[in-house]
Amino acid sequence: PSDATTPADSGTVTIPPDGGGGGSDGGDAGSVITLPPSKSFVYIGGYNTQLRTYALDRTTGALTAKGTPLDVGDNPAYITQNLTGTRLYVSNESYSGNPALSVLSLDAEGLPSKLDRKVTDDGPVFASFDPSGKNLLIASYNSGFVAVYAVETDGKLGALVDKKSFDKPPSADSAQTHSVRVTPDG
Numbered sequence: 001p002s003d004a005t006t007p008a009d010s011g012t013v014t015i016p017p018d019g020g021g022g023g024s025d026g027g028d029a030g031s032v033i034t035l036p037p038s039k040s041f042v043y044i045g046g047y048n049t050q051l052r053t054y055a056l057d058r059t060t061g062a063l064t065a066k067g068t069p070l071d072v073g074d075n076p077a078y079i080t081q082n083l084t085g086t087r088l089y090v091s092n093e094s095y096s097g098n099p100a101l102s103v104l105s106l107d108a109e110g111l112p113s114k115l116d117r118k119v120t121d122d123g124p125v126f127a128s129f130d131p132s133g134k135n136l137l138i139a140s141y142n143s144g145f146v147a148v149y150a151v152e153t154d155g156k157l158g159a160l161v162d163k164k165s166f167d168k169p170p171s172a173d174s175a176q177t178h179s180v181r182v183t184p185d186g
Helices: none
Strands: 012-015 031-034 039-044 050-057 063-071 076-081 087-092 100-106 112-119 126-129 135-140 145-151 157-165
Touching: 050 076, 063 112, 076 126, 087 126
Parallel strands: none
Antiparallel strands: 012 031, 039 050, 050 063, 076 087, 087 100, 100 112, 126 135, 135 145, 145 157
């Protein structure tokens, strides 16, 4: 993310006790994560089961592998970060296996660990947040729907809030919904 509230851009981020979009440790004063200002982290998934973590030196552009690959389930096709940079939301785009949304917690070193997993109707191909960070929006390419999930204060996924399906165009095999975005004003 490019806004100044993320650890990658500001170096320090304070997570308010209310979760600030899903990343609370439950403490009264919130959490403070300090990262080197020249370092960012790159998370790479793909059509396998693993998520890989790399440190990106923003001065030189060099990528350095960190930790070991984390098994996050079928086809981690898309990864998005919550507004505070403490959680990753992984779209497990699987149409015959285990379609799901995986939630990963990030430690101060940028390394992910499993926090939550919610099975979905069909493989989500994309995920993004609304401006409040309290709702995760997903798109399913194969089934042609968008859905909204509540995000709890601990970053776990809550209830399915809404789901809209779209008809396929006559010249396509499915509606092929690629993404869902929210305008800046919400």
